[in-house]
Amino acid sequence: MSDDEKPKKTKPRSRRDPPEHSALQQKSPAEFFADNKNIAGFDNPGKSLYTTVRELVENSLDSAESISELPVIEVTIEEIGKIQFYAMIGLCDHERVDEALYEDYETAKSREKRLRKDFLKQEREAMNASLGKKVQEPASTKAMKGRGETSIFRVTCKDNGRGMPHDDIPNMFGRVLSGTKYGLKQTRGKFGLGAKMALIWSKMSTGLPIVISSSMRGQDFVSYCKLDIDIRRNIPNIHKHEKRDNKYKWHGAEVQVVIEGNWTTYRSKILHYMRQMAVITPYAEFIFKYVPDPDVSDKQNITIRFSRRTDAMPPVPVETKHHPSSVDLLLIKRLIAETLKQNLLQFLQHEFVNIGKSLAERLIGEMGPGFSPKTAVKSLTSEQIIRIHQLFRQAKFDDPSGDCLSPAGEYNLRLGIIKELNPDMVATYSGSAQVFEGHPFIVEAGVSLGGKDVKQGLNIFRFANRIPLLFEQGGDVVTRTVLKRINWTNYKINQAQDKIGVFVSIVSTKIPFKGTGKEYIGDDIREIAAAVKVEHFPFLLNVIY
Numbered sequence: 132m133s134d135d136e137k138p139k140k141t142k143p144r145s146r147r148d149p150p151e152h153s154a155l156q157q158k159s160p161a162e163f164f165a166d167n168k169n170i171a172g173f174d175n176p177g178k179s180l181y182t183t184v185r186e187l188v189e190n191s192l193d194s195a196e197s198i199s200e201l202p203v204i205e206v207t208i209e210e211i212g213k214i215q216f217y218a219m220i221g222l223c224d225h226e227r228v229d230e231a232l233y234e235d236y237e238t239a240k241s242r243e244k245r246l247r248k249d250f251l252k253q254e255r256e257a258m259n260a261s262l263g264k265k266v267q268e269p270a271s272t273k274a275m276k277g278r279g280e281t282s283i284f285r286v287t288c289k290d291n292g293r294g295m296p297h298d299d300i301p302n303m304f305g306r307v308l309s310g311t312k313y314g315l316k317q318t319r320g321k322f323g324l325g326a327k328m329a330l331i332w333s334k335m336s337t338g339l340p341i342v343i344s345s346s347m348r349g350q351d352f353v354s355y356c357k358l359d360i361d362i363r364r365n366i367p368n369i370h371k372h373e374k375r376d377n378k379y380k381w382h383g384a385e386v387q388v389v390i391e392g393n394w395t396t397y398r399s400k401i402l403h404y405m406r407q408m409a410v411i412t413p414y415a416e417f418i419f420k421y422v423p424d425p426d427v428s429d430k431q432n433i434t435i436r437f438s439r440r441t442d443a444m445p446p447v448p449v450e451t452k453h454h455p456s457s458v459d460l461l462l463i464k465r466l467i468a469e470t471l472k473q474n475l476l477q478f479l480q481h482e483f484v485n486i487g488k489s490l491a492e493r494l495i496g497e498m499g500p501g502f503s504p505k506t507a508v509k510s511l512t513s514e515q516i517i518r519i520h521q522l523f524r525q526a527k528f529d530d531p532s533g534d535c536l537s538p539a540g541e542y543n544l545r546l547g548i549i550k551e552l553n554p555d556m557v558a559t560y561s562g563s564a565q566v567f568e569g570h571p572f573i574v575e576a577g578v579s580l581g582g583k584d585v586k587q588g589l590n591i592f593r594f595a596n597r598i599p600l601l602f603e604q605g606g607d608v609v610t611r612t613v614l615k616r617i618n619w620t621n622y623k624i625n626q627a628q629d630k631i632g633v634f635v636s637i638v639s640t641k642i643p644f645k646g647t648g649k650e651y652i653g654d655d656i657r658e659i660a661a662a663v664k665v666e667h668f669p670f671l672l673n674v675i676y
């Protein structure tokens with residue numbers, strides 16, 4: 132052993148040595164996500180406004196569906212003017228003293244230049260409009276550019292869902308990585324932090340708390356809770372938590388956050404999201420409202436009602452057990468720690484799908500010496516658990532069934548497309564359950580031609596576990612299949628000129644997202660790529676053709 136490798140003796144600390152301070156630091160989960168908010172879709176104020184809307188909407192849908200209630204969801208985005216915001220945070224409006232200190236300061240010369248440019252642009256657009264050409268949105272002013280464009284918004288989402296137990300509300304919203312959706316099942320959520328991230332963002336951008344009202348069926352009170360989150364300790368910081376009279380026998384939840392956002396740059400994404408959600412969820416009623424700051428005259432109120440078209444709701448996804456070929460070592464250890472079963476035979480039969488008694492006995496026989504059906508499962512050593520894991524990876528098991536999944540259904544997908552796009556032709560298809568790494572998945576697809584508000588060319592609508600995916604579409608298996616692997620001319624479709632809608636919805640107990648944003652599914656997963664391509668498009672296009 133060289134000198135370097137020898138364990139070094141530590142010198143005993145003398146009284147005169149400075150006290151030892153460990154450099155070791157810890158981050159709470161809330162701090163981690165506050166520092167890395169882009170992971171959860173809170174990259175900038177605009178995207179944060181978009182992500183807040185979608186997280187609240189998806190929670191509301193989950194909640195109504197969980198009690199088989201046809202969802203009615205009202206989303207309101209209100210722009211809050213400076214004076215109102217200052218009043219909310221208890222700050223007086225401050226007259227600027229040194230104008231040149233501010234980012235939006237404009238010299239007289241640059242103001243003149245900008246106004247002239249805007250004038251010429253407006254002239255050009257008026258000319259285009261008179262010729263029937265497409266007109267762009269109004270020219271941006273300097274004050275609207277960059278950070279200056281962000282404003283404060285109150286986002287409210289109200290539903291007719293399950294509501295929440297009074298005492299659980301603070302932890303549901305004020306403790307990162309706590310929730311009711313962590314079992315193995317098809318879920319809309321991607322990270323398990325949606326509403327909590329919206330709260331972290333409100334805390335970071337406006338400092339204002341989240342306000343939750345909720346009531347459960349038959350409850351004679353409405354829970355009212357105002358809270359923020361102690362980021363350092365990852366615990367709720369409750370401002371008010373009380374029971375109020377439930378005069379109207381309401382059940383559901385209303386969640387309200389005040390955040391910094393950017394409507395101008397994310398308006399179309401938010402509206403696309405709502406429309407795509409209406410396509411994949413035609414049994415829900417969505418009311419979307421945008422209320423501009425009354426002091427800013429160039430923006431208009433928007434109210435869009437996405438009406439319900441059917442009462443047929445897909446069955447609620449069912450929580451399922453793990454398939455032996457989908458588990459890793461950590462998960463096996465966790466299942467062992469949590470199981471109520473005593474011996475190995477019972478454990479294998481009870482904690483996994485597709486392991487019956489005789490298969491469990493054969494597997495135990497194959498594990499080798501030291502294993503028997505009666506082996507106490509909690510006494511398994513790390514080496515023995517590795518052996519079980521190895522065998523799970525090598526052995527042949529029946530595929531998991533797709534019964535636990537909740538696809539949109541061909542009928543609903545078709546209705547959704549017809550109701551939102553009103554196409555001239557539509558064909559839809561629903562595939563059977565298939566398997567990827569021990570997780571069942573189902574692909575459904577649709578193709579439409581023509582319709583209202585549909586752009587010329589290919590309009591691709593992607594859905595994963597019945598939520599729209601709007602970002603990072605370049606690498607997605609659906610985009611690639613549609614753009615590169617289908618010869619549209621074979622079906623007499625002009626890819627550039629026809630108004631083509633392509634809809635692909637994938638549901639699974641695990642969506643194999645790529646990228647940190649979880650916004651696309653790679654096309655390198657053989658099973659999924661094959662299911663998207665082989666099954667659907669030739670069939671659909673033949674129907675249309």
Ligand SMILES: Nc1ncnc2c1ncn2[C@@H]1O[C@H](COP(=O)(O)OP(=O)(O)OP(=O)(O)O)[C@@H](O)[C@H]1O
Pocket residue numbers: 186190191194290292293294295303304309310311312318319320321322323324325326327328383384385386
């Ligand atoms: N509108 C709502 N109605 C009923 N319960 C809700 C509602 N919104 C949130 N919750 C409850 O609060 C919990 C935390 O919500 P949050 O959005 O932070 O995480 P999540 O929903 O579990 O994860 P994800 O957003 O990734 O699906 C949820 O698990 C749910 O139990």
